[in-house]
Amino acid sequence: MPTLQRDWWALPTLQSTNVTLTYVLMRNLTRNPLRTGLTAVAFALPMGIFVLALSLVVVLTEAAAKNEKQLRLAVRNKMALTGYLPDGVRRKIEELDPQRQRLRAVCAMRWFGGRVPDTQDTLTSLACDVDTFPVVYSDFELSPEEGARWQSERRAAVVGDGVARTHGWHVGQRVELKSTIPPYLRLEFMIVKIIANSSPPNMFYFRRDYLRDSLEADGATGAGCNLIWVKCTSAANLRALQQEIDALFANSPSETKSEDENAFISGFVQAIGDIPGLARSMALVVVFIIALVAGNSMMMSFRERTSELAVFKALGFPPRRVFGLVLAESLLLALLGSLLGIVPTATGLALIPRQMLISASFSPPRFSALAVVGALTIGIVVGLLAGVWPAYQALRLRTTDALRRVA
Amino acid sequence: MSAADIELVEVHKHYRKGRIDIPALDGLSLTINAGALVAIMGPSGSGKSTLLHLVGGLDSPTSGAVRVGEAQLARMSERELTAWRSRHVGFIFQMYHLVPVLTAAQNIELPLLLFHMPASERRRRVDTALEVVGLTDRRDHRPSQLSGGQEQRVAIARAIVTDPDVLLADEPTGDLDAKTSEEILNLLSLLHADFGKTIVMVTHDPRAAAYGQRVLHLDKGVLDRDEVNPRVAQAVRV
Ligand SMILES: Nc1ncnc2c1ncn2[C@@H]1O[C@H](COP(=O)(O)OP(=O)(O)OP(=O)(O)O)[C@@H](O)[C@H]1O
Ligand SMILES: [Mg+2]
Numbered sequence: 016m017p018t019l020q021r022d023w024w025a026l027p028t029l030q031s032t033n034v035t036l037t038y039v040l041m042r043n044l045t046r047n048p049l050r051t052g053l054t055a056v057a058f059a060l061p062m063g064i065f066v067l068a069l070s071l072v073v074v075l076t077e078a079a080a081k082n083e084k085q086l087r088l089a090v091r092n093k094m095a096l097t098g099y100l101p102d103g104v105r106r107k108i109e110e111l112d113p114q115r116q117r118l119r120a121v122c123a124m125r126w127f128g129g130r131v132p133d134t135q136d137t138l139t140s141l142a143c144d145v146d147t148f149p150v151v152y153s154d155f156e157l158s159p160e161e162g163a164r165w166q167s168e169r170r171a172a173v174v175g176d177g178v179a180r181t182h183g184w185h186v187g188q189r190v191e192l193k194s195t196i197p198p199y200l201r202l203e204f205m206i207v208k209i210i211a212n213s214s215p216p217n218m219f220y221f222r223r224d225y226l227r228d229s230l231e232a233d234g235a236t237g238a239g240c241n242l243i244w245v246k247c248t249s250a251a252n253l254r255a256l257q258q259e260i261d262a263l264f265a266n267s268p269s270e271t272k273s274e275d276e277n278a279f280i281s282g283f284v285q286a287i288g289d290i291p292g293l294a295r296s297m298a299l300v301v302v303f304i305i306a307l308v309a310g311n312s313m314m315m316s317f318r319e320r321t322s323e324l325a326v327f328k329a330l331g332f333p334p335r336r337v338f339g340l341v342l343a344e345s346l347l348l349a350l351l352g353s354l355l356g357i358v359p360t361a362t363g364l365a366l367i368p369r370q371m372l373i374s375a376s377f378s379p380p381r382f383s384a385l386a387v388v389g390a391l392t393i394g395i396v397v398g399l400l401a402g403v404w405p406a407y408q409a410l411r412l413r414t415t416d417a418l419r420r421v422a
Numbered sequence: 423m424s425a426a427d428i429e430l431v432e433v434h435k436h437y438r439k440g441r442i443d444i445p446a447l448d449g450l451s452l453t454i455n456a457g458a459l460v461a462i463m464g465p466s467g468s469g470k471s472t473l474l475h476l477v478g479g480l481d482s483p484t485s486g487a488v489r490v491g492e493a494q495l496a497r498m499s500e501r502e503l504t505a506w507r508s509r510h511v512g513f514i515f516q517m518y519h520l521v522p523v524l525t526a527a528q529n530i531e532l533p534l535l536l537f538h539m540p541a542s543e544r545r546r547r548v549d550t551a552l553e554v555v556g557l558t559d560r561r562d563h564r565p566s567q568l569s570g571g572q573e574q575r576v577a578i579a580r581a582i583v584t585d586p587d588v589l590l591a592d593e594p595t596g597d598l599d600a601k602t603s604e605e606i607l608n609l610l611s612l613l614h615a616d617f618g619k620t621i622v623m624v625t626h627d628p629r630a631a632a633y634g635q636r637v638l639h640l641d642k643g644v645l646d647r648d649e650v651n652p653r654v655a656q657a658v659r660v
Contacts, residue, residue: 042523326519329480330533330580331508333501415475418515418592 043344044351050316051348057308058352058394061301063360066390068298070364070380078214082276085154086253088245089279090260093270097126099239100269105144108245111259117252120150123240125223129192129202131182137195138178140219141242142226148173151246152220155210164207169225172204177216179209192219198235202226245273302393309352310401313345317405324409325417334410341406342399349398353391361387425620426491426510426587428454428477433486435472435643446472447483448643454636456491456587459614459621461634468640470624471592477622478511478590479503491587508536512581514591518573520565520580527552527561530579537584551579555609571602578609582619589613591623595630607633 044051090108092098105123112118122144129140149157149165155173157165165171174184184190186206193201204221227237245260247253257273264271274282317324327337364382380386435447446469454460462470475481476488479495482503488495493506520529527548534544552558555575565573574594581589591610595603611633613619623634631637632651639647 039521039524046523322517322519323521326521327532328504329478329507329513329519331504331506331536333504413481415471415481418480418519419471 040340040343040347044347047316050312054309054312054348055352055355057312058305058349058397059356061305062353062356062390062394064356065298065301065393066357066360066364066386067380068301069386069389070383072298073383073385074380079277079280081154082280083250085276086247086250087151087276088247088253088257088260088273089276090243090245090271090273091241091279093261093272097241099241100243100271102238102240104264104269104271105240105243107263108243108256108260111256111263117248117256119246119248120147121246122147122151122244123223124242124244125226125240126196126242127192127219127221127226128195129219130195132191132193132201136178136181136217138192138217138219139175139215140192140221142223143220145222145224147246148220151244153246155208157208161208165222168205168207169222170203170205171207171222173208173210173218173220174206175210175213175216175218177213178219179206184209198230198233200226200229200233202229302397306397306400309345309349309397310404313348313401313405317341317409321412321417325412325414328412328414329418337412338406338410341409342402345402345405346395346398349394349401353394353398357387357390357394425456425618427456428452428588428620428622429487429489430473430476431487431489433476433488434484435469435476435481436484445643447476449486450640450644452638452645452648454620454622456620457614457618459611459633459635460623461631461637462622462624462640463626463628463631463637464640464646469643470640472643473640474590474592474622474624477588478513479507508533509584510587512584512586512589514574514577514581514589514594516593516596518565518570518577518597520573520576522565525562525564526557526568526576526579529565529576530583533580533584547583548579551583554582554613555579569602570598571605574598574602574606575609578606578613582613582617587620589619589621591621593624593626595625595627600629603627603630 090100090104092100100123102123105121108118108121124141124143127140127142128137130137145166149155149162152173157173165173170189172190178184182190184206186209188206190204190206191201192204193199202225210218223240230237245253245256247256253275257275260273261271324337324341327340328334361382364380430450430452433447433450434445437444437446448469450469450473462473464470472481476483476495477490479490479493479498480503482498482500483496486496490510493510495503495506498506521532524532530548530551531544534547548561549558552561555578557572557575557579560568560572560576563572565576568576578594589610594610595606598606607630610621610623614621623630625631635651637647637649637651638645639649
């Protein structure tokens with residue numbers, strides 16, 4: 016017969032901390048390892064994709080921000096992207112600001128539609144005015160030697176890192192492109208510069224005088240351009256010039272449409288497919304799916320435990336602590352799953368050199384702390400949302416009914 | 423050696439199911455002395471569990487007064503009832519209701535987590551409770567590794583570890599065979615005799631009811647018969 020000392024049975028004050036349930040929480044997670052594992056994976060996979068998609072959006076957003084800083088205005092034929100503008104347009108634009116107060120330089124370009132021979136790889140190839148190209152694209156940072164070679168070498172080409180990597184091109188190499196536009200010229204070029212972080216990665220700039228001469232030698236006309244870039248001195252000047260240029264050519268045979276670089280690119284990109292929009296809606300769908308999957312599995316796992324939660328309440332655990340217990344479990348599982356997806360993806364993005372992934376057609380996402388924080392936040396929110404309903408059920412649970420039901 | 427008396431005055435408990443009003447308890451009045459071991463019998467649906475839940479502060483009556491020791495339960499808020507329960511009541515259920523992921527010792531420790539108490543103190547109490555129910559050698563077993571009788575003994579240890587004034591048992595032997603039932607009933611008798619607990623036990627089994635000093639018969643929410651069990655009433659010794 017055990018003897019009890021009655022005096023130490025006296026109970027101290029009720030405590031209000033929540034840490035004591037941590038153990039129960041941890042044990043609950045390991046109660047059904049298969050289900051915990053599957054739920055975590057259900058979180059991990061979409062979260063990994065989510066980080067990728069978000070990183071991609073971040074890269075594109077950064078590129079857009081970078082473009083904005085360049086203060087470039089794109090002037091094109093109002094009727095069609097591929098329509099021509101007379102060569103005189105450049106001069107008329109320059110005459111709007113002879114003192115070069117509001118615009119720095121104007122560079123006209125012409126589509127070449129070049130394709131690497133014997134491949135399906137069509138590059139974004141543009142023939143540019145030789146004199147102003149280095150000014151308008153000062154962000155390419157041509158060194159004095161590179162600039163000199165661009166000026167002296169008629170076949171000079173400045174190419175994106177993606178296309179360079181795909182075809183193993185290097186500076187000083189002779190390469191050939193075949194035009195997909197009549198008269199289907201086949202031209203030889205000499206690479207003078209590879210652009211780091213080119214966006215898109217398959218850019219191919221070369222000299223317009225070279226194209227004009229080659230076209231005329233072939234009996235075709237070399238006059239006309241498709242696109243005129245105006246490098247401005249300020250955002251306000253850019254907006255003003257945009258109005259003035261379009262007004263200048265209004266009611267002329269070659270009406271223009273001017274827009275800033277990002278508007279031009281997004282218009283251009285939308286013609287192919289809205290990638291940032293796609294990435295965003297993909298991310299939304301993904302979040303929705305994990306919320307459903309996780310929520311459902313939380314509900315199932317708590318429904319099985321109704322009487323157990325009721326016991327906690329019967330023993331005198333305040334409802335809010337039972338609420339907390341359920342919510343914390345959901346949150347912990349969500350966090351676990353999210354990290355399982357986010358950490359390897361982010362590590363991969365951070366460690367695998369971008370150069371290994373880049374290609375002519377694909378601009379790979381870069382590691383982005385913003386994407387990681389964003390994904391983690393979404394994971395936490397989804398975990399909370401998935402747990403709130405079962406936790407609320409636990410809070411409202413009528414102890415008497417729950418205990419009767421099983422008995 | 424804490425124990426409390428119990429007094430119910432004109433207690434009504436009605437459940438509403440849609441339009442239908444179910445009177446689970448219909449003006450029930452009764453008194454149970456401190457330190458008594460009382461059995462409650464009655465047909466299914468007669469309100470036995472309802473009575474136990476009201477006495478244990480798990481639910482509030484529709485009308486009437488419920489007093490346990492000093493506490494006027496009908497006047498207390500849900501929050502007050504919750505705090506009161508943790509200190510003054512121990513529940514024992516037919517289905518034991520142990521937390522499956524916790525060991526016997528951890529299950530018993532659970533109610534102590536509500537109190538400011540060093541781990542060593544909790545351990546001391548858990549050890550004592552384990553000793554009382556005779557399961558010291560099973561302290562690290564999970565419920566799934568225990569027999570039904572052992573599980574119920576863990577549940578009893580969990581119910582007494584806070585030294586409550588009242589123990590409320592709803593068909594504690596309903597799921598056990600005759601021999602194990604007897605062990606459990608002996609244990610309850612011991613808690614009653616040695617520690618002076620007030621014990622209210624609902625049962626369908628006349629042999630279990632025979633352990634009570636008093637047997638209350640409920641029918642349709644009212645007291646039908648109130649028997650004193652002379653044999654047991656005298657044998658308050660172990
Ligand atoms: N939440 C509820 N809603 C509606 N009716 C209820 C509810 N809980 C209990 N009842 C009804 O109250 C009455 C008494 O129920 P109680 O559980 O107290 O009976 P009992 O005597 O314990 O029965 P048993 O021996 O089957 O356990 C029953 O008619 C039951 O259907
Ligand atoms: Mg019952």
